[in-house]
Amino acid sequence: MLLGLFALERGPGGGSMWRDESTTWQVAHRPLPDLAALLGRVDAVHGLYYLLMHGVFGLWDGGLWALRLPSVAGAALAAAGVAAVAHRLAGGRAALIAGSAYALLPPVQAYAQEGRSYALVAAAVVWATYLMLRERWAAYAAVLLLGCWLHEFAALALLAHAPVARRSRGWRWSAAAVAAGLLPLALVSARQAQAQLGWLGRPSWQDWAAYGVLAGAVLLLARGAAERDLTALVRVAVPLALLPPGLLMAVSLVHPWYVDRYVLYALAGLALLAGGRAARARGWGPWLLAAALLVPFGWWSAWLRTPESRKDDVLAVAAAVRERARPGDAVLFMPARRREWLLSSPTLYAGLRDVALDRSPAASRTLQGTELPPERIREALREALRDAPRVIALLDPPDQPLDPYPGEAAKRDTLTASFERCSLTPVRGARVAVYARPGGCG
Template sequence: MWRDESVTWQVAHRPLGALWELLGQVDAVHGLYYLLMHAVFAVAGGGADGASAGLWALRLPSVAATALAAAGVAAVAHRLAGAGGRTGEDGARREDGASGGRPPEGRAAADGLSAERPSGERPSGDQLPGDRPAADGLSGDGASRDGLSGERRAGDQPFGDRPAADRLSGERPSGEQPSGARRPGYRSPRDRPAAERAALFAGVGYAVLPPVQMYAQEGRSYALVAAAVIWATYLMLRERWVGYAVVLVLGCWLHEFAVLALPAHAFTAWRSRGWRWSAAAVVAGLLPLALVSARQAQQQLGWLGRPGWQDWAAYGVLAAAALLLAPRPATPGPSRGRVSRGLAAPAGSPGAPSGTGASGRPGARTHRTPNPDGPKRPAAEPAAAAARDLVRVALPLALLPPGVLLAVSLVHPWYVDRYVLYSLAGLALLAGTRLAQVRRPVRARDWWPWLLAAALLVPVGFWSAWLRTPESRKDDALAVAAAVRERAWPGDAVLFMPSRRREWLLSSPEVYGSLRDPALSRTPAASRSLQGVERTAQEIREALLDPSTERVVALLDPSGQPLDGDPAEAVKRQTLVSSFDLCSVTQVRGARVALFAKPGGCR
């Protein structure tokens, strides 16, 4: 457990009244997450005797959120890859709305046809969408006159859903299929749609990304924010605008930098009136939190500096990878995909995907009238439209949130990569879809994507294993508490240098409670702060020189860290050096535990 997780543990264990008072002073940006963790600890027991007992409860929400986010990436990939229709191994398009999910080669047999007919001629007994059963038309009740109206009686089935036997003049025993026909919805393993492969690769790819794994096992809000943004993206593609606004506002209240997903979504859906209203609702919903956190910005983010070359280099690698993975459709001309047209393509227009109805939603039934004399849409065009839609969704999501935050940080240093963890979903979408497009390698050059993926798995595997060790974090609060427990005697003084390192022991009350804190004036709870309020420099000196203070356990940053210039911190260092002997120094992850004693007291 590192220092930020220690803060989560000790804040979430405060009473609700004290927690509310704290959020009015600091950390309002994490307020909703702290309330969630308060409820989690209340249900799970939470290890009231120390964070080590409640570590699983601390991290469980992040693990669950990462699994949910990976599922969301898979859902978005499936939605995007399937936007252009289903494509089998032969590259032929299969339109759900026109064929009921049956592949083209099986339609003739399923429809009871055995020979080609002149263009525009329809065999006797065949039906169009909305046609009533052939048996009704032969009964003389006039039903056949209503067949072209697009109306169906209750219980009628749309074209492509009814068994082939019902559309033939002869009857066939129940459950028997005509010779050579495929069952409705049947898919051979060789015809598995690219959308399913893209969903699998994208979801797994997101889950194995090392930064995603890092925050999946950390008791902070970033995994939950990523899940909210990813599922908001999916709801945007489904045009569920109320749900989109609610989920994205939830993500913004978990961490307000989730609002940077709006520019990425605007690149995709700015033409949609529903999205514009939803975006306005998200901004309005975030406004109260933004007003409170703006007053806390200096206290909250004052420790940050402007982005260094490492930050820009990491962003450059991300941008290069995203641009390399982005598909380049071979079909020229304007985009015809629904997403590419701002989620506003009307049914029946060139921009509406196959299988969309009057509502414009994929999967809705449409009334199709055959137009045998008109030009047929090229089979490659749906795949090209789906590729363009993928670029318009995934590329902005990968590049805009971190890019905008980096640019803002040139003026206001607010950039930390974990604040925009959700942008990695865009990279996973691009990588998963690219891998899904690679079928059975035939030529030597067809192997390179798989060889590259296999080569990357080796360092990713080592990185993933390293992330599960304490060395992957800046420090280890539980290791510090264990070292103090071994060296301190009950009643010894403990000194935090600097004072903000008090967070190392606040999550281990059984250790901290057995020691005296001579520098502390008001506790964190009493002062409505994270680390409490310390005494003045003179008061600290007097407390350390008190005859009752014989041993001091000092908790310090690692060697080489800059010293805090605050007067109180300077007095701590000077008094220990001049009035105490150094007995021992223990190095732990990200900290030093030094034991001081009055002259002659080391033993």
């Protein structure tokens, strides 16, 4: 818990927040009817998490601390669950080491400090694993179903549990109950899948390399299990570590659905194996290796607590806009989905004229709102040329491909033809450009 709280704001001053967290912030702040309307169109897979965060902000609107504390608690619960599983399968010493190893893993530290659901999902899966070992089937089904409603890819844990529990009638009934309870969400999210996951590509070579490293470490730690009285632990840990990410990557060769954070809970299997082997270790070799790993892990841990560890920083973008904005300025998002950069700063956003916006996020029941057709965007920008002193454009970094959509092309073409660029400022994961009518930069 203390490790998760350390440098929780992730950056000096007011801290930093990246765009996925900004989505959590702005969606969870919507009134419940608006939130329900949104989930009927998009992001149903995160619906329960948004409702949880709506409740958190209703009780305490504590900025980045309120946004991230549930994830800190989730990571702590998951680490405790890893320790509980290890204690049952390999004893107290293994429990202490496995729980600590899980908490120290850099991806776990990253999502312990992120306003998204993945740390909570991992906690649900790990405790469901413990309940499976205790054969508490009603509780098992309830906890795993909770994890699945927080993110439906937690259902892959059923396949990881099957090698251990498939012969139990209680587990089969529980698995059927989880599948039935998840079905309504699966039907809704299936209709939203293209919009939800259309940005994903097939797993990259880096994804396969990372999985190869994970598989190699897991198989190495699992060697000689019988001689060390770790057979039961290996039977639980290896499928949990390898099956969910491996199956999701294989499916993603046809339907690209894989992102490593969707199966963060698989790292619990790696921590279990590390704890079991370390508890049975003889000599100084394993402990020297662990001490050597603390150096790169310590550096990685420190880096994860900086704004540079995320793709962008919406608070830095908002600060750059606030510094440059003047009364009457227009704002243009290029591409439109980058409206997210200002939606979590509603006071600043309300003071700018969003010239391409057709319907707001709440009115359109979408995450970022809807924009005008291309011709009307051109007209709106020409009107801005007459009425607004300047246009502030928020752009992706230069290494990102330009969106080919007609509306985005209309924005670029009109700015180039009718405006003069006064300044271009890089910000973490973004650029802030200021445009004015020709001769108006001075």
